Amino acid sequence: MMRTGILLYYQEGERLRDFPQALEGILEKENVFFYDAYYPFKPPSSYELEPLSAETLYQVHSPEMIEEVKRTGEFEGALLSVTGTVRAAEKIWTNEIDNAFVFTGYGDHHAGTDFFGGGCYLNGAAIAIQELRKRFGAKRFAIIDTDAHHGDGTWEIFGEDPDVLYVCFCSGPYMEKNNKVDIQVPHKVTDERYLNLVRTNFLARAKVFEPEIIFWNWGYDGTQGDYGDIGLTPEAHISIARELRTASEGISGGRFIIVLCGGSRRDLASYLIPRIIRILAGSGE
Numbered sequence: 001m002m003r004t005g006i007l008l009y010y011q012e013g014e015r016l017r018d019f020p021q022a023l024e025g026i027l028e029k030e031n032v033f034f035y036d037a038y039y040p041f042k043p044p045s046s047y048e049l050e051p052l053s054a055e056t057l058y059q060v061h062s063p064e065m066i067e068e069v070k071r072t073g074e075f076e077g078a079l080l081s082v083t084g085t086v087r088a089a090e091k092i093w094t095n096e097i098d099n100a101f102v103f104t105g106y107g108d109h110h111a112g113t114d115f116f117g118g119g120c121y122l123n124g125a126a127i128a129i130q131e132l133r134k135r136f137g138a139k140r141f142a143i144i145d146t147d148a149h150h151g152d153g154t155w156e157i158f159g160e161d162p163d164v165l166y167v168c169f170c171s172g173p174y175m176e177k178n179n180k181v182d183i184q185v186p187h188k189v190t191d192e193r194y195l196n197l198v199r200t201n202f203l204a205r206a207k208v209f210e211p212e213i214i215f216w217n218w219g220y221d222g223t224q225g226d227y228g229d230i231g232l233t234p235e236a237h238i239s240i241a242r243e244l245r246t247a248s249e250g251i252s253g254g255r256f257i258i259v260l261c262g263g264s265r266r267d268l269a270s271y272l273i274p275r276i277i278r279i280l281a282g283s284g285e
């Protein structure tokens with residue numbers, strides 16, 4: 001059984017309004033560890049998460065960009081979001097947990113070295129990768145991005161970095177350079193076709209690449225009825241979660257972090273997230 005970390009900060013807004021209550025029956029499991037940022041509601045198992053320092057952010061983002069983010073008023077939420085991702089990675093390397101689900105208020109993939117936008121202010125997976133390199137000497141990393149949109153920020157940050165495999169499933173044409181790959185997803189794709197694209201274009205590459213950890217930039221905005229609708233049903237996300245979680249055991253020793261990215265529907269969040277966390281924790285659905 002896997003030891004699964006859940007990292008959460010309490011945020012305003014509609015999509016996660018049912019959390020953490022919707023995790024009832026999960027938080028109580030002995031292999032599930034709940035870590036929260038400094039907010040009043042604290043289940044007995046919780047630990048405080050220390051926000052990242054500016055120096056940690058500067059490993060990916062320029063100081064000028066961080067100042068710009070501060071002017072948007074979204075800095076605190078973005079900081080707590082990426083703190084969850086980085087702390088999850090640290091806890092995996094210090095053998096406190098095996099895998100993790102990170103609740104964020106913002107996505108990662110439109111945040112680059114010196115730019116941000118599209119609801120992304122800081123790039124949590126990218127910062128976590130630089131931190132793992134610096135603190136633990138980790139060498140090889142994979143990111144799968146199934147948000148409906150193109151991850152321009154992640155492409156830019158790791159564009160010249162062959163030790164990061166990044167496979168982005170989006171509407172743009174096929175591109176491949178330095179282990180950065182864009183896979184074009186047809187509009188109105190079926191779940192089965194999408195799943196096959198993931199197997200062929202991410203899992204096959206990851207098996208050869210042998211990353212020490214897999215990050216999943218998981219957006220559900222491509223689900224029918226959400227703002228990036230490409231035709232997926234909710235079950236597509238469950239199937240991908242199951243495949244990635246199983247494959248991670250062979251590919252990266254089970255080291256696997258799911259970072260919540262795009263998606264706005266509260267009903268989908270409440271339906272999908274508890275199921276996906278149960279898959280992570282190895283207790284079925």
Ligand SMILES: [Zn+2]
Pocket residue numbers: 147148149219221228262263
């Ligand atoms: Zn998106």
Ligand SMILES: [Zn+2]
Pocket residue numbers: 149150151168169170171172182183
């Ligand atoms: Zn893309």
